Amino acid sequence: MAGTLVGNALVGQSGGPSVVINQSLVGVIEQARKHRRITKLLGARHGTLGMMAEEFIDLSRVGARRLEAIAATPGAAIGSCRHNPDEADCARILDVLRAHNVRYYFYIGGDDSAKSTNIIAGMARAAGYRMRLVHIPKTIDNNLVGSDHTPGFGSAARFVANAVRGDDLDNQSIPGIKVDVIMGRDAGWLTAATMLARRKPGDGPHLIYLPEVPFSITKFLKDVRRTVKKHGRAVVCVSEGVRDASGKLWAKRIATESEADVKSDSFGHFQLSGTGALADYLTIRIKAGLKSLGVSRVRGDTFGYLQRSFPGFASPVDQREARMVGRAAVKWACQGRSGSVAIKRKAGKPYKAQAALIALKRVAGKNRVVPKKYISPSGNDIRPAFRDYCLPLVGGLPATGWLD
Amino acid sequence: MAGTLVGNALVGQSGGPSVVINQSLVGVIEQARKHRRITKLLGARHGTLGMMAEEFIDLSRVGARRLEAIAATPGAAIGSCRHNPDEADCARILDVLRAHNVRYYFYIGGDDSAKSTNIIAGMARAAGYRMRLVHIPKTIDNNLVGSDHTPGFGSAARFVANAVRGDDLDNQSIPGIKVDVIMGRDAGWLTAATMLARRKPGDGPHLIYLPEVPFSITKFLKDVRRTVKKHGRAVVCVSEGVRDASGKLWAKRIATESEADVKSDSFGHFQLSGTGALADYLTIRIKAGLKSLGVSRVRGDTFGYLQRSFPGFASPVDQREARMVGRAAVKWACQGRSGSVAIKRKAGKPYKAQAALIALKRVAGKNRVVPKKYISPSGNDIRPAFRDYCLPLVGGLPATGWLD
Numbered sequence A, B: 001m002a003g004t005l006v007g008n009a010l011v012g013q014s015g016g017p018s019v020v021i022n023q024s025l026v027g028v029i030e031q032a033r034k035h036r037r038i039t040k041l042l043g044a045r046h047g048t049l050g051m052m053a054e055e056f057i058d059l060s061r062v063g064a065r066r067l068e069a070i071a072a073t074p075g076a077a078i079g080s081c082r083h084n085p086d087e088a089d090c091a092r093i094l095d096v097l098r099a100h101n102v103r104y105y106f107y108i109g110g111d112d113s114a115k116s117t118n119i120i121a122g123m124a125r126a127a128g129y130r131m132r133l134v135h136i137p138k139t140i141d142n143n144l145v146g147s148d149h150t151p152g153f154g155s156a157a158r159f160v161a162n163a164v165r166g167d168d169l170d171n172q173s174i175p176g177i178k179v180d181v182i183m184g185r186d187a188g189w190l191t192a193a194t195m196l197a198r199r200k201p202g203d204g205p206h207l208i209y210l211p212e213v214p215f216s217i218t219k220f221l222k223d224v225r226r227t228v229k230k231h232g233r234a235v236v237c238v239s240e241g242v243r244d245a246s247g248k249l250w251a252k253r254i255a256t257e258s259e260a261d262v263k264s265d266s267f268g269h270f271q272l273s274g275t276g277a278l279a280d281y282l283t284i285r286i287k288a289g290l291k292s293l294g295v296s297r298v299r300g301d302t303f304g305y306l307q308r309s310f311p312g313f314a315s316p317v318d319q320r321e322a323r324m325v326g327r328a329a330v331k332w333a334c335q336g337r338s339g340s341v342a343i344k345r346k347a348g349k350p351y352k353a354q355a356a357l358i359a360l361k362r363v364a365g366k367n368r369v370v371p372k373k374y375i376s377p378s379g380n381d382i383r384p385a386f387r388d389y390c391l392p393l394v395g396g397l398p399a400t401g402w403l404d
Helices: A021-032 A047-052 A064-071 A087-099 A111-127 A153-173 A189-197 A217-231 A250-254 A277-289 A316-334 A385-394 B021-032 B047-052 B064-071 B087-099 B111-127 B153-173 B189-197 B217-231 B250-254 B277-289 B316-334 B385-394
Strands: A007-013 A038-044 A056-058 A102-109 A132-137 A177-182 A207-209 A234-239 A298-302 A339-345 A353-358 B007-013 B038-044 B056-058 B102-109 B132-137 B177-182 B207-209 B234-239 B298-302 B339-345 B353-358
Touching (some): A007 A021, A007 A047, A021 A038, A021 A064, A021 A316, A038 A047, A153 A385, A177 A277, A189 A385, A217 A277, A250 A277, A316 A339, B007 B021, B007 B047, B021 B316, B102 B111, B102 B316, B153 B189, B153 B234, B153 B385, B177 B189, B189 B207, B189 B234, B217 B234, B234 B277, B250 B277
Parallel strands (some): A177 A234, A177 A298, B132 B339, B177 B298
Antiparallel strands (some): B038 B056, B339 B353
């Protein structure tokens, strides 16, 4: 029967892990067991690197209890990679997939993962090799086109909003100027989520800067000065991806020219995370530029990898949806479809969302930025409407109380 | 009656906040309401700064429900300060205390707070002003002499151990070298607690460096090289307070000589937190010194203020004990005693601890370091016995699972 494609399935995880990427993995594993056309489910060790090296593990026999424990655990349980396969790599991968009779291909990752999946899909078609390929979304950056939001974002947003709330309470305790640098290379979604830290007027973050708005140090210092004059302190959230008017990353601008410092990752991206340089630079500029304010405490923190890896603090909605997209991918593949799983939000309240399958090329290599409607006209804050968008994804924050 | 001293009470919070410092505050408030010899309980805004400026708030009327919400909230709800009062300041404070008929004085803070409390106690005695003064311990650094451990430590230890566990899972997902810099200026207790992140052989952190052991870059690079050769990756935890053989802080050594960078806080301490400089420096040294290893991913994170301020992740034991020391301080003061509240652990299992009152001068300005019995002979790791000491204070970590 032409419609029935029987063979092995392969699943891989790619890019920076999140705290729910294993939910999607477990969703694939669970669902694959329900379909008789999937003979065996292989896991690629470290994504496309493991595919090229034929490093697979058999995921057919992992017990249900262990699966639940893995699902609740941050990190990529079968290993991830920062490898952006070129045409030759993809040709090699297709050869390996054919050799292992892989007919169902699931790749969990961001826009780069959708891209490589799309390339392999095209090569398989051209070679007349029947295969279903589904990209499963994962990125704390929330920047995939075609989705209301991405698995991984809600939990990272929950972490950063809660961290900034705590940091703001710390700053209320001992007033000063605090700069927090938040992940997000090409889009400011995660940095925008810090606005959820506010409970009442006067609470921080008082200023929020996204990559979507050109970042000027002169304006930044003016903003901080005005905030300190008003509140006697300032908590400022800055995306690691802020750029100057010419589009150049500030993190790149301030890096020294030494080989050791200016380092690109193997996707060809400049290294932003895993360094405190931007926060340190901004605090130095504040200390030098705002001496007349007489604020002795100026500090900078870079939230770093904790945003995507802190165990036991995931958003329940995010966990559920990450599982859902993994399951949905297998269902669609077994119905003969290929594409990228997207999350669509239903209109109205309470919050509801469902999975949809969209074309790989819509997502591949694309970047979805924070729309203007969420950014204040001054370019240094997030509008209240963003709370309605973001809070359901985060699932609430721990309760806090204070003396007023 | 000579034994009965009736008057007002004053409570203050000092130094870097913790996630349980408000538990101690609420413990004082609750207990003070039970003693008729305490007429009114005042809160000093921002510690000794508020005392000198006569900035007080009346804590007598805060409702029970709000008190519970405050107790569960990080930060210092009546404000804290980084002010180390000199003799003149203490004399001014005593004048203010007398003017407000303060007979019961409670100060929540670290060794510097015990010191100022001791100075004021001495001045009151010399002036013949009858007063009870009790220092209530608070520090995530766990460095107070005379205590098994300090309120604030267990929760900060829980945060860093969990953060390193997540970071280690991230590092297992995409292998590389990761340096995490942990708070602790003069003692390595908090950095030592990262050893709790390990669940099985091979787990990180693979190397742990405390201020108690002179830190040599040459040895550090050798250690990292050996770890990468063995595990193919390395997660390394370094205290912000590591010093060279001459006792000089590495953070100070690497700082540029510019005014903006070399900044001391108003306790006269060099600024360690709120900068990513040490982590960045160590990653640069690794990149330069270990090129031959061919590890492309070398990253550094500085955990920063999150360690002492992240809401909703406190250790339950720590919360309970922080409340206990606040209550105990009021009880002892009302029994006519002054001193510093210490926590004593009872021998045997399960874990039990109780409060004790010790002399202020035993704690004042003193520093308790991690004893040799907990440090591996190689000076780059923590011995298993430390787990028995630390785990009960942390109260367990979120469950995680993995494919082996």
